[in-house]
Amino acid sequence: MAGKGRGVAAFSFNIESLGIGRGNMPETRVGPTPLFPNTEFKPVPLKVGEDEDYMLALKQEMRGTMQRLPHNIKSQSGKAEVEKYTQRYLKQSRMDDEEWTPATKKKTVTKSLKDTADVLNKLEELAKKDDMNPEKSDDETEKEKKPGNEEDEDIEEEEYEEEDIEEDNDYIESYFDNGEDFGAGSDDNMDGEATY
C-alpha cells in the first residue's frame, strides 16, 4: 500500500537511474529569489554609432514635439477641478451613508450606552422634527414635483443647519442624529421628491 503512492514511490526504484545521485544534486533553494538578485553576467554595452545617435536625437525630438502638439491632452487643472471634486465628494458621502448601514448601526450601539440624557434629548428632538417635517415635505411637493439636484441639496443643507442650531451637544450625538434624520428625510422623499 505505502509503496504505491506517487511521492513514496521514490523508494521503489533506483534513483541513480534518473541521473540524480547523492553528491551531484544542486543546492535546494529556499524562499523566493531576491528582488534585485546579483547579476552574474553583466549586460552587453549598447551599440554606439552614428545611426544610433541620430535615432536617439530623433526619439527625443519626437517626444518633445508630440508633447507640444494639441494631440497631447492635458487634464483640466486648477479651480474647476477642485470644485468638481468637492461636489462629487458630497454626493459620494451621501451614498455611503445609505449603503453602509452596518457601520452606522454599530455606532448607535456604542452611543446608546453613553448617556440616557442624550436619548431623551433625541426623543424630544425627534418629536419636534416629526412636527416640522411633514409640513416641509408638503411644501416641497406643492412647490415642484421634480426639483433639480441642486435644490435638493440646498434643502438638505438647510435641515442640517437647523439641527446644529437646535442642539449644541457633543459630536457623536449630532452624528447619530444626522443619520437618523437622514433616514427620516429619505422616508419623506419617498412620497415627495423621488429624485434620489
Place this chain on the structure above:
Amino acid sequence: MKTAVRLQPIMHRARRCCGIPARESRGAEVNTEMTTQEVRLCGLLLREHFGEVVEKVAIQLLRNGAQNLRTIVHETGISADLVKKSLCVLVQHGACLFTPGRKGPGSPTEYRTFGDQILRILRYPRYIYTAKTLYGDTGELIIEELLQRGQMTMSGVVKTVADRLTQNMEEGQSVDYSEVVSAFSKLVETHFLQRCPPLGGGRTTERQTASGNPATPDAPAASKAPPAPESFPDCYKVPHVKLIGRGKRQFAGEDGEDQRNAKRARMDSEAHGDEGIYWQVNFERFHLHFRDQAIITAVANKLDQTSSEIVRTMLRMSEVTTSPTATCTKPLSANEIFRSLPASYNIARPILDQYLTLLVDDPMEFVGRAGESGGGMFVVNLHRALANLARATLESAVQERFGSRSARIFRLLLRKRHLEQKQVEDFAMIPAKEAKDMLYTLLSQNLVQLQEIPKTPDYAPSRTFYFYTVNQLPTARMLLQNCYKTVANLIDRRLFETKESKRLLEKSQRIEAILASLQASGAEPEQLTEVKEMITAPEKQQLDSLRLHVNKLDSAENQVDETIFLLESYINSTSASTS
C-alpha cells in the same frame, strides 16, 4: 532518505513547468487582447506622447474591449469632453476604430483600440531614420510630420515640409513645393505611404456582412480588425494637386513658432484639389524593409559583404512580385540575378555561382535552391531566415544571461529536440552537477521545458522518460513579453530620473531662455557669464549625468525595439504560414 526528500520539490516544479503557457493556439486569428506587459507599455507610450488623459481612455479600452462613450466616461471618471477629445486623438493616429454597437441597430457606437498600433510609437525613430536613408531629408521630414499628426492631406504635408526645409537652409534659399511633391510621390509609389481608409469603412463592411446573414458569428470578428487600407482601390493613387510656390521662412522666436504655424495653416485654406484625401504611414511596408535589411545584415555578418550584396539584389528584384506574407521570394535564375547585379560590384559569373552555392549550403538557410533551370533557380527563404534569426536571438539571450555553457545546453536541446538529463550532461560535456544546475535554472526560467513520457499510465518515475526540450515559438513569445517589460521599465526609470531632477531641469531651461534673450539683445559677455554662473558646478555635474542617463535609457529603448521587431516578425510569420 535525504535524496528522497530533496527529490520532491524538483519533480513538482518540473511537472508544473511542462505545461507551457503558450499562446500558440490562437494562431492566425486577429488578436486584439493584450498581455499585461503590452498594456503597460502602451500606457507609458501614450502618456509620453499624448498625455495622461489619452492614456487612461486607451487603457480602459485595451483592458475591456469595445465600449461606448457613456461607459468610458463612467468607468474612467473623465469628463465627456476630454474622453471625446482623447478618442479623436486615437482615431487620428489610427489606434482606434468606431463601430456600431453590437446590441443591434440603434445601440450606441462602440470604440475599440489597437494596441499593436500604439506599440509602434516605440519604432517611430526607426521609421523616420529609414526614410532619411532612402529618400533624404525631404523623406525624413515627410514621414516625421505624418507620424506626429497621424494623418494629413498631401498639400498640408508638402507645405509644412517645404517650410521646415527652407527654415534650415541658408538665407535667401528656399525649397520649391514641386521637390517635396516628387519625394512624396516616390514614397507613395514604393508604398511607404498610403491613403487612409475612408472613414466608416469598417462600418459599411460590417453592415454588409450583418445584413447578408444576420446571425453569423463572423460579424463581430470582422469588426475586430481595422479595415485594410489596401482593400481600397485608390490606396496608392496620388491625387493631382495644384501646388505652386516655395517654402516660406518664418522670422519668429522659438516659442511662438508653433502657434504661428497653426495660424497660418488656418489662414491659407485655398483649395488644392486633394481635400478629404488623407495619408498615413504604411507601417507594414516599413516592416518588410526592416525584415529585408535584417536578412542582408545577417548575411553580411555571417558570410561577407559580397554575398550580402547578392542577397540584396535578389530581394530588390522580387520586392514587387512577392506578396508581404510569402514564405519565400519568387524563384530567380542565376542568369537573372547576374544581369541585375549592379556593375559596380564586379562579380564575375563563375564567382556568382560559387557564392550562390555557398549561400545555399549555409546552415542559416537564407537562400534556397528551387530548381536547376536557367543555371539554377534560387529563392530567399524569408520566413526561415526570420526563424533562424529569432533562434540566434534566443541563443544569445541565454548566453548573455546564463553564460556560454548554459547556452551550449540550450543549443544542444534546440538541435537534438528531446534529451534526457543524462544525455544532456554527456553531450554538453559539462560535469554532471553543473549541468544539472544550469538545466534546472533554464527550466525554472521557462526557457527549457520538461516532457514526461510514462511507460505505464501511473506516471511512476521509474517507468517514465523525462525529456528536456526547447520549444522555439513559445520561448520567443516569452522573450518578446520580456522585451516589452524591459522597455516599460526603461521608460519608467527615465520618467523617474527626470522627475527627480525636475526643478534642476526647469532651472537650466529658464537660464537658457534668459541667455538666448540676452544674446539676442546684444548683451555684454560679462553679463552672459554672470547668468551662466547661476548654475553651480555641482548642479552642472548633476545635469550632465542626468543627460547621460536619459540618453542611455533612450538609446536602450531604441535597441530593444530591434529585438522586438525581429521576434514579432518571426511570430507573425509562423501564424501566416500555418493559415
